[in-house]
Every structure is written in structure tokens, then in C-alpha cells.
Amino acid sequence: MTFLLGTATAAHQVEGNNTHSDFWIQENMEHTIFVEPSLDACDHYNRFEEDIRLMKEAGLNAYRFSIEWARIEPEMGKFDENEIAHYRKVLESCHENGIEPIVTMHHFSSPKWLITEGGWESEHTVAYFKNYCQYVAENLGELFTYVCTINEANMGIQLAAIIKRIKKQMESNNIQVGINMPVMKDYELQMNETTRAFDLSTGENAHTFLSQRTSFGDELIMRAHEAARDAMRAVCPHLKVGLSLSLHDLQAADDTPETIKNVEKEWQEEFLHYTPYIEKDDFLGIQNYTREIIGVDGIQKAPENAELTQMNYEYYPEALENVIRKVAESFKGELLVTENGIGTADDERRVQFIETALAGVKNCIADGIPVHGYMHWSLLDNFEWQKGYSMTFGLIAVDRQTQKRYPKRSLSVLGSYADKFA
Template identity: 55%
Template sequence: MSRFPEGFLVGAATAAHQVEGNNVNSDYWAMEQMQYTSFTEPSLAAVDHYHRYEGDISMLAAAGLNSYRFSIEWARIEPREGEFDEREVEHYRKVLECCHAHKVEPVVTLLHFTSPKWLIEKGGWEEPQTITYFARYCRYVTQQLGSLMHYVCTINEANMGLQIAAISARFQVQMMAKMKQAQQGNASEEAAKSTEGSVQVGLNMQKMMANMEKQKAENLEVFGTETPQVFVSARTPEGDILAMKAHQAAKKAIKEVNPELQVGLSLSLHDIQAKPGGEEVAAKEWEEEFLHYVPYIKDDDFFGLQNYTRSVYDENGICATPEGAELTQMDYEIYPQALAACIRKAYALLQLPIMVTENGIAVSDDEKRVRFIDEATKGVCDCIAEGIPVTGYLYWSLMDNFEWQKGYSMTFGLIEVDRTTMARSAKPSLAYLGGL
């Protein structure tokens, strides 16, 4: 019997650049090819979802899932400024039609970290004109494909740039402190692992910092600037608000074309907890991670909540992971209870329908994934029983894929992919989630 109420969306998520492959007009593709790249490996063909989406969506549906969150790639739709590629529009039309043919509700994200390279050459996500460019792109997609969509996330994890700015500063402080006690190599590696485990995206902090100076000249050659402002660059407070204004402009453009579309965005949230004495520090962190965005999203149709773990604070700042705690491949603490806590905190302040647009675990042992899904979804059901309007749970991710700077080593997927043959193999967790 279903764990969830009738009409609840149970599904899985992907992002275009992480699964499609050959996203050659994007900023990330350019960065992956650089000599002094921060990426472990390039994305290349990814898991070839661009050509294999029908089989992947069929596997999802056959397992009992009724929703699929995926992103439309701006760099494919508008590979050069003002030039829209109708062939790519037709590709995404077919993806949407495939979802509907399998009775799967598509949840479409219009920006999942990657941008067209030309946008970054024009100043990227610190340039006010980006608001206009993004709204124009969103309007065009809605004009072409809006009749096939119902739920739209304008921007994925709109708060990620501010989180990266904070952890970059934290990493430098940690590394300097550890360098007084150990040799540089070991100290920086230890600091990198500690810091990377506190942000919900795949980063290589040690490689980023080591290559920073060498990257400047190469960035100038590739992007026309020493400091390209991609969406997940360490963001200024002004750039942070720019992303919110881009969301609002995009929502306005979407609604002018199709007022019936349900529009929101997603934020990356931790279950922020305080030890005695750490209450003030934790409150400040929650303000930066969530509270100051509320005025910009309070009139949205829904809120996309993304959570993977918790963060604990004392009077000195973020605490190390508890000794003996089980960690994921991403160095997150395995803490499925964090999801329900975040839902309760967000709803208390936002009073909007909440869709869990990402929640998952990178582990090689699929039994751990099943246990994580079981615990996390029980928490979602508890929230629903308390009267919180949670409308869906979308696990990250449908397939093992390209985890940004960490490459293909992080296995989040419900489906395993042999990247030599591109053969798919369902893990038991896929059927387990479908059975809920």
C-alpha cells in the first residue's frame, strides 16, 4: 500500500549537464577542458541520457515512480546570444511527451547550475543584464513547451553561490591553521575533506585553491576575464540578490505566457542545529541560508526544498562531524532525519506548498540507500500528517552521473550505469522507492 496520499509525486531527479553529455556550448564544458581545471575529469558523453532518455524514463515508470525532475539546458536552447536552436527545442518536446506517455509528471528546471558560455563572457551571474537574458530564455521555453509542463523550477539551488563563498573562506582559515601543525599536502587535504562535506554540491576545494592563480590567465583566454562568474562561483551579496531578481523576472515572463504554470525555485538547505552556546551562530547561518530569501519567493506557487544532511554549530562556528558517524562518499554525515526538520522550519516561515526536489545519498552499498529513503520518506509522511502541504518527494538521483568537480566517482543513483557500454542496471532502491 502506498505510503503517500493520492496525487503525491514520487520520483527522481537529474540535471542536463550531469547526464546528457556533450554540452559543448556551456560554461562547464569550457572549464572541464582547461589545463588548470578544478574538475577531476571531464563530463564527455556523461551517461548519454540525451539519446537514451526514453529507456531511462521507461525504467522509472516501470518501477512505479510517477514523476521525473529534469533540466532544460540553456546552452543548448540558446547556444549563441539571441540565437535559439529549434532542433533542441524539439528534443526537449520529445522528452516531455515521453514523460506524459508513461504517465510521469515532469518537473522542469530551467537553470541547473550550467549557463551558456556567451553569458559568462558578458559578465555572468554578477552582471545585472543577466536578469534580462534569463527572463528572455524562460519566456521562449514557455512559449515553445509550456503546454507540456505544469511544475517549473526557474533556478536550482539559488543560494549555492553564497554557500560556496562561505566555505571557500572557511577552507582558507582551516588550511592556514592546520599548516601550522602539519606538512602542507596533508593539511590541505584534511581541510578540503572537512569543508567539502559541509556543502551540498561536488567540489574539489584543494584543487580549486591550488590552481587559482594559474587559472586566471587561462580564464582570460577562455572567457575574456580572469574571474568568470558562473552560477556556482563564490557569490557577492549583490550577486546573491541578482539571482533572486532573475527568478522573479523569469516567473513574470513565464506567467505572462502561461498563467497556469506552477512556478518556484529550489534552495539547498541543511538541518541547522545548535549546541549550547551556538544558538546565535546557528541563527545567523539560517538567516544566510534561507531567511533572507523569503521576501523574494513568498508569492511563488511552491517551494523546492533540497536537503542531504545537517550542520551543527557551537559558539565557534560549524562543528566537525560527530566521531563515529557514518559518512557518504561526499563526506556528508548520513542523517535522513534532516529532511523533515528542514520541511518544518521552511514551512513555518514560508507557508507555501513544498516539493522535495532533491534528497539522496552517495554510497556504494544500496542497502544503505534503501534505509535512507525509508527514514527520509517516513519523515515526509509525518510532516504531511501534521498538515504541512508537501506535494512530492524526488530522490537525487535517477542515475549515477557526473557529480560536477568530483566526476563520476559519487554514486547517488537508483540506476547504475556502465559508462563503457552505457548499459543501465536498476538497483533495488529503485523498486523500493517505486513501491512507496
């Protein structure tokens, strides 16, 4: 089997003018916490052929991208055939350039109508999501093999845990007010504004995908995944279906029983409790960016003098190998690295990150772990959600005024590994 080596994007972050999505509404609120709106993003919607050609020229053979639900179904129950035709062209362009498409059905952004219907805490969303995925499979399924239903299905639970930690620090006065207090206030303001924007009469927020998730919402998302998986397989039995999870390399700060227990608890919440829902999946998408060191008091700050990325993650490409090995202890299916990357203005550090991360992947394969692909995040310097365009994860720089593409050395370095995994 050919090792899939490529890169990844998310529709809302690169396509531009995703006007029917919940994120578009949030970006344009009066009191938004987004530093800037997405607008035309990287104009990938119109320039996908150029971008796919750049991947081919670099030597890559795979591309993970998302189909935007808000484009396909801009109104509940009304599907847009023109948008299906658009994504058909994207898929055909991949095949014409020898690129294996890895399709993601939901990458954070949702149709705004879904949020007015209760969003990702509503029982009805399971059926809504299944119907959308089935429609796409019926119309486009013959053009792809790998499909990831939901990107980082555990992100809402991770967000809830982060907010809980911040609140706890506030209550104990053990917090850097100048940094963290505004974040918390801005988050709560955004949720209040989101609720008003979607005109919901109940609930603490509008239940977007990146809201703080309840245990019910967590279960609902996994049920939505299962329903979509089964519906897509029924239409196209050849499909390999999975989802992706955001996973950290969890390391114990010491060997005390309490610390070990804390590490085990974090892994249970981040990964293990999802295993019953994914045991029938064909693959699992692993998404890793860094490690977390855990002590008796929980997650610690990065070590003093540690190199931090633009996102304030610790620069730690070794984390990927550790996470792959840990996941393989419990999940016995095919593994794809669906995201791994670094936000930095220094492309040489990105090159070194890629080299270290891929060395770890090769070690895992040598030990018999079924890793079948690596997708680097991201193809383009894109719209990084609330951070706007200030975070540069891309293998290709984009001039925000002209949309001209400037491939970085990291793109060709990544492509050079195609022969090494052959």
C-alpha cells in the same frame, strides 16, 4: 491531489556532449580541477525514453529534469528549434508513461556566451535569463505544470562561506594541510584558468554560477528568478513556478546564547533572507542531504565515528523532516522535495536512507504541512561535477563503456511508496 514521487537529474550531468556550456570549457582546461570530463555522460540525451520507461516500471509518477540553456540558446539571441523539438519529445515521453514532468530552467550550467558577457554578476543576466525562460514557456509551456527557475539559488553564497572558512583556518594554521590546502589552491587555479578561458578583462573570476558569489550577485539571481517567474506566468498562467534552495538541518551543539545566535545567523543566510523574493512563488523546492552541527565557533566537523557518505557528508536522513518543518514556519506555499539522496556504493544504505527520509515526509504531511512531492537524487549514477563519475548517487547504475542501465533495488523500493502516499 496525487503525491508526486519520483527522481531527479540535471542536464549537464546526464545528457552528454553539452559543448556550448561553461562547464564543458572548465572540464577541458589544462589545469582543470575536474577529475575527468563529462564527455557523453550517461547519454540520457539519446536514451531518455528508456530511462523514463524504467521510472514508470518502478512505479514512479514524476520526473524532475532540467532543460539546458546552452542547448536552447547556444549563441546569444539565437534559439535552436531543434533543441526545443528534442525537449518536446522528452516531455511527451513523460506524459506517455504517466510521469509528471517537473522542469528546471537552470541547473548550474550556463551558456559559455553568458560568461563572456559578465556571467552571474552582470546586471544584463536578469534580462537574458528572462528571455530564455519566456521562449521555453512559449514553445513548451503547455506540456508541463511545475517549473523550477533556478536550482539551488543560494549555492554561490554557500560556496563563498566555505571558501571563507577554509581561508580563516589557513590563517590560524588550524587546518589539515594535506586535505584542505590543495582544495583551496586548486579552486583558485581553476578560477584563474576560467577567467583566461573566457577572456574576461576584469573581475577575480569568470562569474560562473558556482563562483564565489557577492551580495550583489546573490540579489541579481533572485531578481532573475522573479523576472523569469513573471514572464513565464504571463505566457502560461497555468504554470506553478518556484525555485530550489540547498538547505541543511542546522542543529545547535549546545544551548549557550552564542551558539543559538550562530544557528540563527546561519539560517538567516541560508534561507530567511530569500523569503521576500519567493513569497509570490507557487512552491518551494527543498534540497537537503545532511545536517550541520553548530557551536560557539561555528560549523563543526561531523561527530566522531559518524558514518560519512562518498561526499563526506554525514549519513543523516532524519535531516529532511527537520528541514521541512523549519521551512514551513516561514514559507506557507506548497513544498516539493526536489532533491534528497546519498552518494554510496552500498545500495542497502541507500534503501535505508530512502525509507527513513520518506517516513519523515509522511510525518510532516500527517501534521498538515503541504508537502506535495519527493524527488530522489538521482535517477542515474552520473557526472558529479568536479568529482567526475566516482560518486554514485543513482537508483540506476550505468556501465561507462556500453551505457547499459542496471536498476538497483533502491529504484523499486522508492517506487513501492507510490501506494503509501496515495
